[in-house]
Amino acid sequence: MSTEQVLTERLQLFDKTINGEQTNRVPTLSNDFTWRLLDTELDIKPSQALREFDKFQQITYEFQSRYNYDCYEMSGMRNNFKLSDAVGGTHSINDETGAIQSLDREFMQACELEEYAENPIKVLWEKVAPRAFGDATYSQLVSAIQASYEQYAAEEEITTTLRTKYGVPAASRCSIFAPIETLFNQYRGIIGLSCDMRRNFSQVKQICDKNKDNYVNTYKECFKNGHRGAEPISVWDANTTMLAHSIMNAKQFEAFYWDTYKEMLVAAIEQKCTVFQFTEASILKFADFFQDIPQGTLSILVEKDDIEMIRKLLPNITFIGGMDVNYLGHSSKEECLNEAKRVIDTLYPNFVFSTNKMMSFRGDATRENLMAVQNFVLNYNPNEN
Amino acid sequence: MNNELLQTKVEYTDIGFENLASLCDFLPAEERENAVVGLLNTIGWF
Numbered sequence: 037m038s039t040e041q042v043l044t045e046r047l048q049l050f051d052k053t054i055n056g057e058q059t060n061r062v063p064t065l066s067n068d069f070t071w072r073l074l075d076t077e078l079d080i081k082p083s084q085a086l087r088e089f090d091k092f093q094q095i096t097y098e099f100q101s102r103y104n105y106d107c108y109e110m111s112g113m114r115n116n117f118k119l120s121d122a123v124g125g126t127h128s129i130n131d132e133t134g135a136i137q138s139l140d141r142e143f144m145q146a147c148e149l150e151e152y153a154e155n156p157i158k159v160l161w162e163k164v165a166p167r168a169f170g171d172a173t174y175s176q177l178v179s180a181i182q183a184s185y186e187q188y189a190a191e192e193e194i195t196t197t198l199r200t201k202y203g204v205p206a207a208s209r210c211s212i213f214a215p216i217e218t219l220f221n222q223y224r225g226i227i228g229l230s231c232d233m234r235r236n237f238s239q240v241k242q243i244c245d246k247n248k249d250n251y252v253n254t255y256k257e258c259f260k261n262g263h264r265g266a267e268p269i270s271v272w273d274a275n276t277t278m279l280a281h282s283i284m285n286a287k288q289f290e291a292f293y294w295d296t297y298k299e300m301l302v303a304a305i306e307q308k309c310t311v312f313q314f315t316e317a318s319i320l321k322f323a324d325f326f327q328d329i330p331q332g333t334l335s336i337l338v339e340k341d342d343i344e345m346i347r348k349l350l351p352n353i354t355f356i357g358g359m360d361v362n363y364l365g366h367s368s369k370e371e372c373l374n375e376a377k378r379v380i381d382t383l384y385p386n387f388v389f390s391t392n393k394m395m396s397f398r399g400d401a402t403r404e405n406l407m408a409v410q411n412f413v414l415n416y417n418p419n420e421n
Numbered sequence: 422m423n424n425e426l427l428q429t430k431v432e433y434t435d436i437g438f439e440n441l442a443s444l445c446d447f448l449p450a451e452e453r454e455n456a457v458v459g460l461l462n463t464i465g466w467f
Contacts, residue, residue, distance in 0.1 A: 115466065116463070143465050157461065160461040160464065161437075161461060162433050165464065166433045168464045171430050172430070172431050173427065174426055174431055175428060177441055177460065178427065178441070182447065184456075184460065185456075218462075222463075222464055222466050223465055
């Protein structure tokens, strides 16, 4: 079979799965980051691969050759350490464990929220940048910008090579952070935004509202030519990362998140497009919000939630995940295979096989177990159960 | 590229913004300001 045929088969398999139809196997999606770097047989340390884009690429192709995934939640690098290094970043990478540590810092102060809502670039440049970059020289910031462009190019190359050499589609073709995610992940941090949502409700809401159009319109532009647009090279049309909900109650979620997010979902529904939602922490307490989304629109990768429980609550959603990394890292091959079979038999159809967390540490899997499970899933017909 | 300016500490003012954009001469002129904004938009993520 040619690589193009493999790509087409994979896309058809995902389409049927997302539409809740029967398939002769379930698709697999790799939810990994640094585990890939710990598994390599190439003489490359994680700290090297995360800073030298060509080495990360080599490891990714080696990984795909070994495990033959249908798609990657993240085929490239999540964080740009080369950029971070250029401006004196605070990351620490442990080559033995794969652990990456970074400080939760407040780059923007609560008293600057209102000004940020009015003129974000001015606040970012005059107040946030000095805290992030300190006494950097122009040379350092130019190097940081160059590192961004190098990363874009390297990620584009990985996506293209996975598609053209291995027949692996990209996960999606457009992705941006929701406005509230920007505050949470970047400028205010976990503690800062937790306080803001209580003490500065109206300012946070103002920022979300002011940035809503940009967020929604970016996706609308992506959706305008329908599912997959002009080129059938990605599984989903849009990709969104949901992290900030982890510190919210239902009222906050409705005001700061759902109010923006639902407009993007409506745009996807209108154009018959599909959305992949990566979800950290639990979304079980927000399940009601997702009840009316039509089948065939939204796929959610869950990590912390009991996937079988949330599947019962939301039969209209394609769920991704299921395989507990505790099995992959700490059980026998037979136990892993039994669990993989149980997961598929319980969750199929309308289910994409993956792990219940982003594989990052040595203990998240053994190679023998992951290879055995991947081989099983790629060859198991759930209709013959 | 202005080598003297490159070794200078960044001024977080309008002039400093323009200086940084002008130093991104590996990019087409119309993309340079966006590149600086792009850097600002990644603060906290890298």
